[in-house]
Every structure is written in C-alpha cells, then in structure tokens.
Amino acid sequence: MTVSAGTADVVVVGAGIVGLAHALVAVDRGLSVAVVERDERAVGASVRNFGHACATAQSGRALAYGRAARATWIRLAAEAGFWVGRTGTVMVARxxxxxxxxAEFAELRAxxxxxxxxxxxxERVPVGPGVLGGAWLMDDLRVDPRACVPAIAAHLASRGVVFHWGTTVHGIEPGSVGTSRGVLRAATVIVAVGHDVDRHFPDLATAHEIRRCALRMLRVDNPTGATIGPAVQTGYSMLRYGGFAECPSLPKLRERLTAEHPELIDAGLNLMFTQRPDGTLTIGDTHAYATTPEPFDDEALDAAVLEQTAGLLGVPNLRVRERWRGVYASAPEPFLIAAPADGVRVVSVTAGVGxxxxxxLAPEVMDGLGI
Known part of the structure; x- marks a missing residue:
C-alpha cells in the first residue's frame, strides 16, 4: 500500500543552501512547498564552510549569481534573524x-x-611580516553558516514550508517523490542534493562528469586577540577563483607558488581564514577530487595548512579546536541544471560556491520552469 505523505506545488529534495534557496523563491512566489532532507538537520557542505559570500572574485554566471544573491542575503538576514556582515574580503599580497x-584585478572590478x-x-586584519599590500573586495559578505542555515529553514517553516526531516528519498518521478515516509506529490520537483546526484541519476552524473571534492578545514584559537571582520585570502586563493583568471599576471604567480610549494598546489590549497562569532578562526582549505573519496586523511595536509596560516598571521603555532571534512560537487562546468523528466530539475553548484x-541561481531555475 502506498502511503501519502502530502501534496505541494513544489517539492525540494535537499535542505542545504541550494535547496533552501529554491524553497525561498517558491514561497516568495506564493507556492506551497515541501522540503525532504535525509538528515535531522542540514549537516553537509552548507554548514562546513567559511561563511563567505565571495561574489567579487567570481566570473561569468557565478559572478552574476553572486551579485544577485547579495541583496537576498541581506534581506533574508533581517527577516530570519541571523547575522550578515558587510565586511568585504581582504586579499593579502606577500x-x-x-x-x-x-592591481590588474582592481581594474577589472573597478x-x-x-x-x-x-x-x-x-589596519583591517592581523597579518605577519612581509606583506606588501593587498586589496579590499568591498561588496563580499560574511555569515555564520552553522547559525544561518538552520535559521533560514526555521524562517521558511514559519512561512508554511513543510520540512520532512530524517526522510530518505527512494524514487523521483514526474509529479511524485517516493520517500521512506510515503509519497509526496507535486507538479514541480527540485533535486538539490549537492554531490549526491549520482545516487538518484547516475547517468546524468556521468554525462556531466560530476565528482566529489573532499576539502579539509580546521577551527583554531585566534592568537592575535583581534576582531577580524573581513574574510582574509591570499595568493593561493587567487589561483582558485575565476575572476583572477582574467588577470594577465596570474600565470607568473602560479609559476612562483608552484616552484615554492608544489605540494600545496597539488593539494589545491586555498589559504584563507574567517573569524567565527566566538572569536576562533576557520582556516583552510585543501581539496581532493574523486567520485568516491578516500576515507583516510593525511595529517601532513592539516599540518601544512596550520603552518601556512601561522606564517600568514605571524605567530609560531596555532591551537586546533576542531577538524572536519566537507564534500561538495565538482564538475567541468560550475553549475548543473538538468531536466531528467517533466517538471523535474536537478540543480547543483559544482564549483564550491553554493x-x-x-x-x-534559484530564481533563474524557477523562471525556467515557468513558475
């Protein structure tokens, strides 16, 4: 016997930031929404990141989406009651x-x-000796991901969105989603499961070359005692953001950093940090790519991140409070928007900038569905 779990105009599979964004757009447009999440709360990449909306350093569609998202972050923070910092990003040149x-990037983003x-x-951030200068990316925002994601879910629930927590999706068909608690029926289904596209649509994941990126991050005490508003990034960060790829000098920087630390380039280091509300620092991060990541973590990678961050701050060492692995989807194209069936959209940010x-991104997807 099939048990009905309810009906809605839109069913969203996944309660990470991408799923919540689509739920927000739908409810803003007057639609009834149900969200299905396999865990008791969002515990994936959406809460395991720097809390950094780094729009300015993006390029192409990511730049356009990031700029558009900024106003929504600010509006939603006021409505849902979470902190958003209009702090910008300080890029450090050493x-x-x-x-x-x-200098070239400042011309591109005048x-x-x-x-x-x-x-x-x-004057803006505590850094060690050897800094030549830097740049302030003024429009970037900061949030506390551990607080804002549940706050957004609670806000959406207060607006009538029905959350099915601790519920596994078994099958997705036009007009219905089969779950461990019954069948949800809806004209529109948004599948926002991040790196787990292959769990539901393996052929789609293969066609789009989706892999998992396992990143390593740490939370450490702040030895400087300073209050640090902006996100702080470095030359390693410049190698990872699309906006800097437009700078003619970037190949020379890549050549220098590769000659100095080839192992850090191989590990995909993005040397940066943000400050958490309790004053500690989130630092990182390294990246490893595979369809099925190795379950074993090499301590040398964390040691390298700690050493590099200590050098950036100009301190001898750092005390670790937490370590974790985040996993997000990675693919040659930065965004996946696919239609495997009528009324079904599979949406994933495949560049680590969800x-x-x-x-x-979400308003464009919903516009494409005509709702």
Missing amino acids: NAEEAAVL GEVRLLNAVEVA MTTAFG
Whole structure:
C-alpha cells in the first residue's frame, strides 16, 4: 500500500543552501512547498564552510549569481534573524606577483575593489611580516553558516514550508517523490542534493562528469586577540577563483607558488581564514577530487595548512579546536541544471560556491520552469 505523505506545488529534495534557496523563491512566489532532507538537520557542505559570500572574485554566471544573491542575503538576514556582515574580503599580497595580479584585478572590478598598501592591510586584519599590500573586495559578505542555515529553514517553516526531516528519498518521478515516509506529490520537483546526484541519476552524473571534492578545514584559537571582520585570502586563493583568471599576471604567480610549494598546489590549497562569532578562526582549505573519496586523511595536509596560516598571521603555532571534512560537487562546468523528466530539475553548484551563488541561481531555475 502506498502511503501519502502530502501534496505541494513544489517539492525540494535537499535542505542545504541550494535547496533552501529554491524553497525561498517558491514561497516568495506564493507556492506551497515541501522540503525532504535525509538528515535531522542540514549537516553537509552548507554548514562546513567559511561563511563567505565571495561574489567579487567570481566570473561569468557565478559572478552574476553572486551579485544577485547579495541583496537576498541581506534581506533574508533581517527577516530570519541571523547575522550578515558587510565586511568585504581582504586579499593579502606577500610578493610582487600577487601585488601585480591584484592591481590588474582592481581594474577589472573597478568600483568593487580598492587597492591597499601594507599599512592599510594591517589596519583591517592581523597579518605577519612581509606583506606588501593587498586589496579590499568591498561588496563580499560574511555569515555564520552553522547559525544561518538552520535559521533560514526555521524562517521558511514559519512561512508554511513543510520540512520532512530524517526522510530518505527512494524514487523521483514526474509529479511524485517516493520517500521512506510515503509519497509526496507535486507538479514541480527540485533535486538539490549537492554531490549526491549520482545516487538518484547516475547517468546524468556521468554525462556531466560530476565528482566529489573532499576539502579539509580546521577551527583554531585566534592568537592575535583581534576582531577580524573581513574574510582574509591570499595568493593561493587567487589561483582558485575565476575572476583572477582574467588577470594577465596570474600565470607568473602560479609559476612562483608552484616552484615554492608544489605540494600545496597539488593539494589545491586555498589559504584563507574567517573569524567565527566566538572569536576562533576557520582556516583552510585543501581539496581532493574523486567520485568516491578516500576515507583516510593525511595529517601532513592539516599540518601544512596550520603552518601556512601561522606564517600568514605571524605567530609560531596555532591551537586546533576542531577538524572536519566537507564534500561538495565538482564538475567541468560550475553549475548543473538538468531536466531528467517533466517538471523535474536537478540543480547543483559544482564549483564550491553554493553559499555565494545559490540565491542568484534559484530564481533563474524557477523562471525556467515557468513558475
């Protein structure tokens, strides 16, 4: 016997930031919404990140989505009652190659990026010796992902969105979603399961070359005692964001960092940190790509992140409070929007920038569905 779990205009599978963004758009447009999440709360990449909406450093669609998402973050923070910091990002230049890239980037993003000298960098963030200058990406935002994601879910629930927590999806068909608690019926189904696209649509995942990216992050004590508003990023970060790829000097920077630390380039280091509400720092991160990531973590990678971050801060060592692995979807294209069946959309941010782009991506997906 088939048990009915209810009906809605839209069913969203996945309560991470991408799923919540689609639920928000749907309820804003007057639709009834049900969200199905296999865990008791969101525990994936959406809560295991820096809490950094880094729109300015993106390119192409990610830049457009990130810019559009900024206003939604600010509005939603006021409505749902969570903190959003209009802090921007400080990019730190510790060598001539990094300074050259930032100078070019400031021209590309005129009005959004302000170059800083060494004194101005030090006035904004605590850094060690050897800083030549930097840049302030003014429009970037910060949130606390551990607090804002549940706050968004609670806000949506207060607006009538029905959440089915601890519920596994077994099958997705046009007009229905079969779950461990019965069948949900809806004209529109949004599948926002991040890196687990292959669990539901394996051929689709293969066709789009979706793999899992396992990233490593740590929370450490802040030895400087300073209050740090902006996100802080480095030359390693410049190698990972699409906006910097437009800078003619980037190959020289890549050559220098590869010559100095080839093992860190191989590990996909994005050397950066943000400060948590309790004053500690979230630092990281390294990246490893595979359809099925190895379950074993090499301590040398965390040791390297700790050493590099200590050097950036100008301190001898750092005390670790927490370590974790985050996993997100990775693919050659930064966004997956697929229609495997009528009224069904599979949506995944496949570039590790879901917090930055989800609120800009979701309206476009819903527009494409004509709702």
